[in-house]
Amino acid sequence: MSGLLTVLEKMHAARTGYARPLRRFRHHHLVDEPLVIVPLKLAGEAAAPLGCAVGTDPDEPVLLTVPQPRNRDLQHAFFTDLAHVVLGYVAARQGETEEVVPRGGEPRLRYADAPQILVPNRPALDHLGLTGRLTRFQETEDDVPLLGRWLTFFADRAEYPGSSLALALTDLLTAQWATGQSDLEDANLAMLLAWICPPEGTTGAAAAQVAENPLDFPPAGPATDPDFDGLVLQPAVQGYDRAVDAGDPVAAARAEAKVREAVTSQLMPTWRLMWKGLRRLRELPEAAGCEQRWAADRDRFTRHVDRIAEGGPPQPRHDHAVAAAARLATLERAQSRFEAQQAVDDPFVLAELRTTGEAFGGTVVAGEPDRTEVTAKGRTVLRPRLTVRTEDPVRVDDDQAYVCPDRPKQNVRIREIAEDESGCLLVLDVVSGMGTVKKPVPIPEPGETVRYTRVPPQWGGQDFPAPEETPWTHGGPPPGSEEPQGAEQ
Amino acid sequence: MDSLNTRLAALRGGTSPVGFSARTIAGLNENPGCARRALLDASGADKDRIGARVGFPGRFGQSPFALARGRVFEEQIKANGAAQLLRLLREKLGLTIEEAAYLPLEDVGDNTGRELRARHTTAQLLRAAREGDDAGTLFDHPMLRLRVAGCTAYLEPDLVAFQVGGRFHVVEIKSFAVIDGQVDGEQVTAAARQAAVYVLALRELLADHGLDPETVSHEVLLVTPADFTNRPVVSLIDVRKQLAAVRRVLARMSRVETLLDALPEGVSFDLAPDDDGDPTRDPAELAAALHQIPARYRPGCRAHCELAAFCRDEARCADSLDVFGPAVGGMLGGVDTVCAALGLAEGTRAPAEDEAEIARALRHAETLRSGLG
Amino acid sequence: MQDDLEALEDRIARLRRSVRAAMRRRDSARVKELRAELRRVERAWDELADALERDERQQPSAPEPARPPGPLVPAREHVHQVLTLLGVPAAPKLIGAVHRAFFPGELPASRLASLRRDEERSFRSSPGARPYYLCPALTSDLLAPARGLVTVSSWPLEHRIIGPLSPRVDFLRAAVAVADAAQRGLHETPDTERLLRSFAVSIPGATPRGTGPIDPGLLTRAAEAEIAVHLDADRQARAAAADRARRRLDETERLFGTKLRAIPGKTAQG
Incomplete structure (x- = not known):
C-alpha cells in the first residue's frame, strides 16, 4: 500500500522524528511460540551456511555455526543440527486436531496449531528457500532432505499474501508503521526498529542514524558486513583450515571456537532485535480476518504433513510454465482478497483506499428504503436506494459490490454518479442484506456518515496447487485436476 | 580538449586521478542526471576519500570471500587453455573443433604495463579480424581503451572470443549461481552493463582501424556456475539496450564543459595531500565546494556512489x-x-x-x- | 591464567572495533598500527590458550600428523615425476591434481610457487650442475616466460614453446598420458577417476553414454582424434618459434625466456 495517506504519514514521521501508525490492527496472526531464525551465509556463495540463531526462547537461542562454510561435510553437519530444531518444532504443532465440516463438502481434520517461522527480512526468506532447494533432493538417510521439504514449504507460503506461516519482520513492521526514511533504509531491520521503538530520550530519526553503523548493529543478514569478513571472519576460518591441515585437534577445536565467537557476535544483536520487534507487534490488536486466514494456514500445514506421511515426492525443481502462470494468478487473487479484507477490518486501510477512489465515504442525503423493482421473472423485490454526497475521487466500477464495515451483511452497487462543484452525488442500490418487502432491514438514514469498500472476493474458487501437490513427472497438474479448495472455506 | 582537461585537473587539485573501470563507466548510467557526480567523475576526483574527509565515509568494500570465489571460478574456466569454456562454446554455439587457439594477453613478456598491453592486444585483435584463420580464438584478458570525458580508460574484459559465428564476442565470467535456470536479475543487469562497455571499446578499436565495428556482436556470453556446483553454464545476453545507454552517458560526459561553466570561480575538490598522501584540506571548505554543484540524490545512490551519505545528509537538511x-x-x-x-x-x-x-x-x-x- | 585469557579477549574485541572504525575513516596509518597490535595480542592469546588447554588434557604437545608420510622426495622431484608422466608443459594446479591421482606423498601448492625462482637462481650460479631444471614454457611470439606453465629443461625446445594452439594440444596430450597411466594401473587413488573425468568432459566424444566410469581407451581415442585436427598448425608455429629462439637467444634465455627488450616491430603499432 503506498497511497497518499502513507506518503503523508511518512512526511509527518520525518517532521516529528517518530514513526507513525499506518494500521489500527495487525493483520497477521502471531502464535505464542514462533520459531525465530536468523540465518547468515558466506559471501560469494549461493547458499553456503555460515551460521544461524534459532529457537523459541528469546533468552536461549540455539547457535549453529560452520567453521569452514565451503566444506560440504561441515555444511551437512549444520543442516543436520538445523533439521533437529526445525523438525522438532514442526512435530510439536501436530498435537490436537479439530474437525471441519465445510458446507456441502466432506468433513476433514486439521491441526489446531501450526508452525510459524519468523526471519529478519525478505532476503532471509529467499535464503531459506534456497537452503530448501539445496537440501530437499539430497539422498541421505538422515533428516536433511526432510528439512529441505519443510523449508521449501515455508518459503513458498511466505509468498502467499495473508499467510502467516513464514514471515519477515521488516514486512510486518513496514505494514504497520511509516518512517521518515526510504524503503531501502526500511529494509535495514536495525534502522527500521530504531524509528519505531527508539531508546528512551532520543527520536527515532536520531536512533536510526546510530543504527546505520554496522559496528554496533551488524547487518541482519543473510549477508555479513564485508569489513567483518575481511578483518574477523577470514583470519578465523583460515586458522581453522591451518589447524585441520596440521592434524592438530586441539588447535582445530580452538579455531572452531573462534569462528563461532565471531559469527555469534554478528547473530546476537539481530536476534535481540527480532524479539524486540515481536514484542512491539504483539501489543497491537489482531484484525478480525486473521482467524479465517490462520485457519487456511493450518489447513495447508495439515495437508503438507499428510503429503509427507503418505510418502509423496519432494516439491519439484521449478514450476512448469503453466503451473507458474496459474500460481501467479492465484497470488494476485490472494493479494486483492487480502487487501479488501484489511479495508473491511481496519479504518486506516479503508481511508487509504479512499485517496485512490477504491473506497468511498460521505453523508447520506436521501433514501428510498421502500423502493422495489420487478425482476425479469415478474417478481417484485425490495431494492432500497440511497444517495451519498462524497468528496472522494470515486472510481466507478459497475460490477463491483461495496460493503460498509458497520453493516457487513449489506452490499450496495453504484448506480449513478453526478458531479457538482462541492464534490459528487452517488446513487447506491442495496443489492443484498436488505431483507424482504415484508421484513425490511434498516438502511442508513439521511444525515448519517457512511463508508464503503469493495466486498472481499469469497474464499474458494481456484487456489493454486502447492508445488508438492504437482506431480513433478508432469511438471504441473494434469488437466481438470485442480484441487477443490474446500480448505479455505 | 586540453583546456577542458586542464580545467578538470584544476578541479581535482593535487590528488592523482582515479581512473575509470568498466564497472564505474557502467555505473554512470545510474542517476545520469546528477551534475555533482558527473563533474567529480570527469575530473578523476577520489570520491571515496572526499566522502571520508567531509565526514561521510562510504562503505564499498567487497568481502574477501566473494572476491576469492570469483577468482577461483574464473581460473577454473580458463585452466588448460580454457578447456571448460571451449566445451561450452562448442556445445552451445557450434564453435568448430578447429577453433581452439588461446592467447593469454595479461602480460607482454614479463611486462604488465597497461599501455603496452593495450597495444599488444590491439595488434592481436586486428590480426584476427583481418586474417581470420587460426589467428586466435580465445583472447584471455585483453586490455582495451575507451575515451571517457577526454581521458583514456583502460578496460579488461575477462575474455574475448572470436569466430563464434564469424564475430567477436565478449565473455563475462561471473561467480553468482544460476539455480534451476533462475538468476538474480540485478546481477545479470550489472554484468550486461559492464559487458556493453567492453563491446563499445572493442567496436571503437575496430572502427579506428577502418574495420567494420559490427564484427563485434551485441550478444555477450555470460558464464556462471549452475545450481550449487562449480559446473559452468553459458547464457547469451543481448546488450543493445545497455550499449545505447552507455553511449548516451559517454556523450553526456563529453558535454561536461557546460557544467564547468556554471561553476563559480575557484571551486576545487583538492584534498591537498601531504607528503604521506594524507588529506589536509579543511573539511568544511571541501563540503562547501561540494554544495556548490547541484546533486540529485536518490536512496539507490548508495549502491554506486561513494558520496551518497553526504548527499543524503544534504537532502535531509534541505x-x-x-x-x-x-x-x-x-x-x-x-x-x-x-x-x-x-x-x-x-x-x-x-x-x-x-x-x-x-x-x-x-x-x-x-x-x-x-x-x- | 583464565583471567588473563579473558583480559586478552576483551582487548582483542576492543582492538578489532578500533581497526574497523579506523578503516571507515580511511586512516591507513592508524589501521596499520592497530592491526600490528591486534596480531601481537592474538598471538599472545593463542600461546596462553594453548598452554591452558594442553595442561587440561594432561598430554604432551600432540605429535605431528597421523597421515602416512610419503617417501622423502624433494618437491622438485615430485614435479619432475609428474611432468615426465604428462610429457607437456603444465600449470601447478594440473601438476597437483596428477600428483594426487597417481603418486603417494604430499606436494604442497606453496612449494610450487617458489620453485621457478629457485631453479633459475641455481642455474645461473652454476649452469648445468643439475641433470635437469624446472623452467617456464616460452611464448611463441615473444619467447618470454609463459605465465604459470612449468616444463623440464631436458625437453626439446619445440615442446617447451607455447603457440596459440598449444594449450589445447597439450591439454589433449595430457589427457592421453593420464588415460595411459590409468590403464597401466599406476598407483590408482580415488582421485584418479576424478582427474580422468575432468579431462573427458572437455573433449568431444570422450565421455561414455550413461553414467558409468570414464573409459580410458575412449578418452585416448577422442583426444587423439582432436589432436589430429590441430597438429600441423601447432607444430609449424612451435617449430618456427624454436628456430627463432635458437638464432636469437643464449642458453639461459632458451631455458628461462627473454626479458622484454623490445617488442617485435609490428606488435608495437596499435
Whole structure:
C-alpha cells in the first residue's frame, strides 16, 4: 500500500522524528511460540551456511555455526543440527486436531496449531528457500532432505499474501508503521526498529542514524558486513583450515571456537532485535480476518504433513510454465482478497483506499428504503436506494459490490454518479442484506456518515496447487485436476 | 580538449586521478542526471576519500570471500587453455573443433604495463579480424581503451572470443549461481552493463582501424556456475539496450564543459595531500565546494556512489522529499520539500497555480487522516 | 591464567572495533598500527590458550600428523615425476591434481610457487650442475616466460614453446598420458577417476553414454582424434618459434625466456 495517506504519514514521521501508525490492527496472526531464525551465509556463495540463531526462547537461542562454510561435510553437519530444531518444532504443532465440516463438502481434520517461522527480512526468506532447494533432493538417510521439504514449504507460503506461516519482520513492521526514511533504509531491520521503538530520550530519526553503523548493529543478514569478513571472519576460518591441515585437534577445536565467537557476535544483536520487534507487534490488536486466514494456514500445514506421511515426492525443481502462470494468478487473487479484507477490518486501510477512489465515504442525503423493482421473472423485490454526497475521487466500477464495515451483511452497487462543484452525488442500490418487502432491514438514514469498500472476493474458487501437490513427472497438474479448495472455506 | 582537461585537473587539485573501470563507466548510467557526480567523475576526483574527509565515509568494500570465489571460478574456466569454456562454446554455439587457439594477453613478456598491453592486444585483435584463420580464438584478458570525458580508460574484459559465428564476442565470467535456470536479475543487469562497455571499446578499436565495428556482436556470453556446483553454464545476453545507454552517458560526459561553466570561480575538490598522501584540506571548505554543484540524490545512490551519505545528509537538511525516494517525489509532482507538502495538506500554504490538483488531493488525504483520530 | 585469557579477549574485541572504525575513516596509518597490535595480542592469546588447554588434557604437545608420510622426495622431484608422466608443459594446479591421482606423498601448492625462482637462481650460479631444471614454457611470439606453465629443461625446445594452439594440444596430450597411466594401473587413488573425468568432459566424444566410469581407451581415442585436427598448425608455429629462439637467444634465455627488450616491430603499432 503506498497511497497518499502513507506518503503523508511518512512526511509527518520525518517532521516529528517518530514513526507513525499506518494500521489500527495487525493483520497477521502471531502464535505464542514462533520459531525465530536468523540465518547468515558466506559471501560469494549461493547458499553456503555460515551460521544461524534459532529457537523459541528469546533468552536461549540455539547457535549453529560452520567453521569452514565451503566444506560440504561441515555444511551437512549444520543442516543436520538445523533439521533437529526445525523438525522438532514442526512435530510439536501436530498435537490436537479439530474437525471441519465445510458446507456441502466432506468433513476433514486439521491441526489446531501450526508452525510459524519468523526471519529478519525478505532476503532471509529467499535464503531459506534456497537452503530448501539445496537440501530437499539430497539422498541421505538422515533428516536433511526432510528439512529441505519443510523449508521449501515455508518459503513458498511466505509468498502467499495473508499467510502467516513464514514471515519477515521488516514486512510486518513496514505494514504497520511509516518512517521518515526510504524503503531501502526500511529494509535495514536495525534502522527500521530504531524509528519505531527508539531508546528512551532520543527520536527515532536520531536512533536510526546510530543504527546505520554496522559496528554496533551488524547487518541482519543473510549477508555479513564485508569489513567483518575481511578483518574477523577470514583470519578465523583460515586458522581453522591451518589447524585441520596440521592434524592438530586441539588447535582445530580452538579455531572452531573462534569462528563461532565471531559469527555469534554478528547473530546476537539481530536476534535481540527480532524479539524486540515481536514484542512491539504483539501489543497491537489482531484484525478480525486473521482467524479465517490462520485457519487456511493450518489447513495447508495439515495437508503438507499428510503429503509427507503418505510418502509423496519432494516439491519439484521449478514450476512448469503453466503451473507458474496459474500460481501467479492465484497470488494476485490472494493479494486483492487480502487487501479488501484489511479495508473491511481496519479504518486506516479503508481511508487509504479512499485517496485512490477504491473506497468511498460521505453523508447520506436521501433514501428510498421502500423502493422495489420487478425482476425479469415478474417478481417484485425490495431494492432500497440511497444517495451519498462524497468528496472522494470515486472510481466507478459497475460490477463491483461495496460493503460498509458497520453493516457487513449489506452490499450496495453504484448506480449513478453526478458531479457538482462541492464534490459528487452517488446513487447506491442495496443489492443484498436488505431483507424482504415484508421484513425490511434498516438502511442508513439521511444525515448519517457512511463508508464503503469493495466486498472481499469469497474464499474458494481456484487456489493454486502447492508445488508438492504437482506431480513433478508432469511438471504441473494434469488437466481438470485442480484441487477443490474446500480448505479455505 | 586540453583546456577542458586542464580545467578538470584544476578541479581535482593535487590528488592523482582515479581512473575509470568498466564497472564505474557502467555505473554512470545510474542517476545520469546528477551534475555533482558527473563533474567529480570527469575530473578523476577520489570520491571515496572526499566522502571520508567531509565526514561521510562510504562503505564499498567487497568481502574477501566473494572476491576469492570469483577468482577461483574464473581460473577454473580458463585452466588448460580454457578447456571448460571451449566445451561450452562448442556445445552451445557450434564453435568448430578447429577453433581452439588461446592467447593469454595479461602480460607482454614479463611486462604488465597497461599501455603496452593495450597495444599488444590491439595488434592481436586486428590480426584476427583481418586474417581470420587460426589467428586466435580465445583472447584471455585483453586490455582495451575507451575515451571517457577526454581521458583514456583502460578496460579488461575477462575474455574475448572470436569466430563464434564469424564475430567477436565478449565473455563475462561471473561467480553468482544460476539455480534451476533462475538468476538474480540485478546481477545479470550489472554484468550486461559492464559487458556493453567492453563491446563499445572493442567496436571503437575496430572502427579506428577502418574495420567494420559490427564484427563485434551485441550478444555477450555470460558464464556462471549452475545450481550449487562449480559446473559452468553459458547464457547469451543481448546488450543493445545497455550499449545505447552507455553511449548516451559517454556523450553526456563529453558535454561536461557546460557544467564547468556554471561553476563559480575557484571551486576545487583538492584534498591537498601531504607528503604521506594524507588529506589536509579543511573539511568544511571541501563540503562547501561540494554544495556548490547541484546533486540529485536518490536512496539507490548508495549502491554506486561513494558520496551518497553526504548527499543524503544534504537532502535531509534541505527538508527534501528526495530522502524518501523518487516514487514519493513522483506522486507529489512538483512539490519538493516536506514542509511545502505538509503546508499544502494542512492548508497553511497557498498552492501555486500548477499545484492546485495535488494540493486538493493532499488536503483530502489530510482530512481523512485527521478523521481517524 | 583464565583471567588473563579473558583480559586478552576483551582487548582483542576492543582492538578489532578500533581497526574497523579506523578503516571507515580511511586512516591507513592508524589501521596499520592497530592491526600490528591486534596480531601481537592474538598471538599472545593463542600461546596462553594453548598452554591452558594442553595442561587440561594432561598430554604432551600432540605429535605431528597421523597421515602416512610419503617417501622423502624433494618437491622438485615430485614435479619432475609428474611432468615426465604428462610429457607437456603444465600449470601447478594440473601438476597437483596428477600428483594426487597417481603418486603417494604430499606436494604442497606453496612449494610450487617458489620453485621457478629457485631453479633459475641455481642455474645461473652454476649452469648445468643439475641433470635437469624446472623452467617456464616460452611464448611463441615473444619467447618470454609463459605465465604459470612449468616444463623440464631436458625437453626439446619445440615442446617447451607455447603457440596459440598449444594449450589445447597439450591439454589433449595430457589427457592421453593420464588415460595411459590409468590403464597401466599406476598407483590408482580415488582421485584418479576424478582427474580422468575432468579431462573427458572437455573433449568431444570422450565421455561414455550413461553414467558409468570414464573409459580410458575412449578418452585416448577422442583426444587423439582432436589432436589430429590441430597438429600441423601447432607444430609449424612451435617449430618456427624454436628456430627463432635458437638464432636469437643464449642458453639461459632458451631455458628461462627473454626479458622484454623490445617488442617485435609490428606488435608495437596499435
